[in-house]
Amino acid sequence: MIGGLDFSVVSDNLSYFFIGRYPKGPLGGVGLTLYLAVVSLALSFIGGLVLGLMSVSRNRLLRFGSSTVIQTIRGMPLLMVIFWMFFLLPAMLGSGMTASWTIIVALTLFTSAYMSEIVRAGIVGIPKGQTEAAISTGLSHGQAMFYIILPQALRNMIPSFVNQFVSMIKDTSLAFIVGVTELTQIATQINNRTMLYPTEIFIFIAVIYFVICFAFTELSRWLERRLAYRKAI
Amino acid sequence: MLTYKFDWAIVTSGKYFDWIVSGFYVTIKLSMVSIALSFLLGLIIAIMRMSHLRPVRWFAHGYLEFFRNTPLLVQIFFWYFGSYKVLPAVANDWLVKQDFEFAAAVIALTIYTSAFIAEDIRSGVRSIPKEQMEAARSSGFSYIRSMQYIILPQAVRLTIPPLINQFLNLMKNSSLAMTIGVAELMYQARQVESYTFKGFEAFSAATLVYLALSFTITGLMTLYDKKVLQPLKGR
Numbered sequence: 001m002i003g004g005l006d007f008s009v010v011s012d013n014l015s016y017f018f019i020g021r022y023p024k025g026p027l028g029g030v031g032l033t034l035y036l037a038v039v040s041l042a043l044s045f046i047g048g049l050v051l052g053l054m055s056v057s058r059n060r061l062l063r064f065g066s067s068t069v070i071q072t073i074r075g076m077p078l079l080m081v082i083f084w085m086f087f088l089l090p091a092m093l094g095s096g097m098t099a100s101w102t103i104i105v106a107l108t109l110f111t112s113a114y115m116s117e118i119v120r121a122g123i124v125g126i127p128k129g130q131t132e133a134a135i136s137t138g139l140s141h142g143q144a145m146f147y148i149i150l151p152q153a154l155r156n157m158i159p160s161f162v163n164q165f166v167s168m169i170k171d172t173s174l175a176f177i178v179g180v181t182e183l184t185q186i187a188t189q190i191n192n193r194t195m196l197y198p199t200e201i202f203i204f205i206a207v208i209y210f211v212i213c214f215a216f217t218e219l220s221r222w223l224e225r226r227l228a229y230r231k232a233i
Numbered sequence: 234m235l236t237y238k239f240d241w242a243i244v245t246s247g248k249y250f251d252w253i254v255s256g257f258y259v260t261i262k263l264s265m266v267s268i269a270l271s272f273l274l275g276l277i278i279a280i281m282r283m284s285h286l287r288p289v290r291w292f293a294h295g296y297l298e299f300f301r302n303t304p305l306l307v308q309i310f311f312w313y314f315g316s317y318k319v320l321p322a323v324a325n326d327w328l329v330k331q332d333f334e335f336a337a338a339v340i341a342l343t344i345y346t347s348a349f350i351a352e353d354i355r356s357g358v359r360s361i362p363k364e365q366m367e368a369a370r371s372s373g374f375s376y377i378r379s380m381q382y383i384i385l386p387q388a389v390r391l392t393i394p395p396l397i398n399q400f401l402n403l404m405k406n407s408s409l410a411m412t413i414g415v416a417e418l419m420y421q422a423r424q425v426e427s428y429t430f431k432g433f434e435a436f437s438a439a440t441l442v443y444l445a446l447s448f449t450i451t452g453l454m455t456l457y458d459k460k461v462l463q464p465l466k467g468r
Contacts, residue, residue: 005318075447077408079419080440087432091237166302173304177412184306191314199315206303206311213302 009197010204013190017205020181028181030208036100036175036182037168040107044168045161047108048115055120058141066116073113078171082106086178103175111168118160122153156227162220166213173209183208240431244438249425253438256421260446263335263417264404267342271403272396274343275350280380282355293351300348306409308345313337313413338410346403350396357392358384390461397454404446418442 010017020028027035054066073081085106089097097105126149134144176184187205191198243249281293300308313334317325328336361384369379411420422439426432 003319071448072444075444075451076440077405077419077443079408079411080436080443083419083423083436084440087436170302170304173306174409176306184304184310187307188310199311199318202307202311202315206307209304209307210299210302214298217298217302 005200005203006197007200007204009190009194009200016190017183017186017208020186026181029183029186030212032100032180033169033172033182034212036104036107036172036180037165040104040111040172041161041165041168043104043108044111044115044164047112048119051112051116052119052123053145055116056123070113070116073110078106078110078174079177081110082174082178085109099178099180100175103172103178103180107168107171110171111164114167115161115164118157118164119153122157122160123149125156126153159220159224159227162216162223166216166220169213169216170209237433239434240429241434243429243431244425244434249429249435252421252425253418253435253442256416256418256439257442259415259417260404260407263338263342263407263410263415264400267339267346267407268400268403270339270343271346271350271399274347275354278347278351279354279358282351283358285376297348297351300344301352305341305345305406306412309338309341309409309413312341316340334410334413334415337413338407338415342403342407342410345406346399349402350399353395353399354388354392357388357395360391361387390465393457394454394462397450397457401447401450404450405443408443 016029018029019031020026022028022031026032051066051070054062055070057063057066082103085102089102089105123145130148130152131141131144134148135141139147172182173184175182176188179185181189183205187201191201194201244253278293278296281289282297284290284293316328316337320328365383365387366379369383370376374382407417408419410417411423414420416424418439422435425435425438429435
């Protein structure tokens, strides 16, 4: 008992909170939350890179296409993107998609739009002289981008990517709405079953999310400081 | 997909149109109330964060880190399902007499957004040169008064673009209130879908409303930057 709260509901269900019914059943809880976040982040890194490169391209059509996609996605709530995916993906691909993969597609689409801004800012932040020097040594525009600009830009983007990962972990909680058994869904399940301990359960998962996200926020700050330090040398 | 018959009439007039419109009103109301409250709370937290008293500063820091690093959905659930055990009886009595779903959504959105706003205000204040504060203090203003009359008016002007951005986020985040049954835009779109099976039309209508709102807010931000901030920089 802490301050009139009875946390035994948490200790009784501890493994369910962390890994769901794994290994006897599917992975759930914190494990699934991290899995969703890592897979979606990896995919949206690719999506963000493609959209970001398109938005700094010299081709007007590519620029227009990417900015339309980015503006549209950034103008909608994530929940809307999730509902669209749940609605459109089965219509387009048949019923082969699991709920987890639909969520991954929605999170990827949503985060790619935000990621592309990071990529764009990273590329624009590299001094123009670099491109000019690369081109004057005989590289093509594409080669200059891939061998000279991107490697430098990507290193500067690392702290922002880590921040995006924090947002992603928080966003995976929305998978609850479509019944994917990640941490928030597990919490509501246990709450529905036990009825008496909503306060304890939601404080507990808030603390878990906090510990994970805060660790990554601090990591991103540390990376940023180290990057600034290395630049200063 | 090919056999699907579009029926746009259901979302352009009649009962279901009214549902979408009422959802729009609730979204606006929820966002307006929450942004006003989170600005006030954010201002208080930002001032506490810059206080000279260490416990006050630490409290504000803890508040910021905790609420920024926890999903909004979990916070909404906490206030809706779990807050009754930690709030005093007076507060509980008052809350159940209100529209409780709406109140819980406002509390959660306010606390979540205020943590972000506080950081925006703080970085606005930090961009005001230190000499301004020293000059104010040396001409006899107390710390609070120099904040009130000298620093904050300048800082708030710089903070308005990030604040508008937070309002945009808040408006989009308010869609999460549907999970506890607040009948805002997203909730109504889903409602129309389950009554008519015309999900494509219902979601399109809601998407258009969200996009229109977002583009209006983004437009305002550009306008503010062009008309207010750029001329100041030129001086």
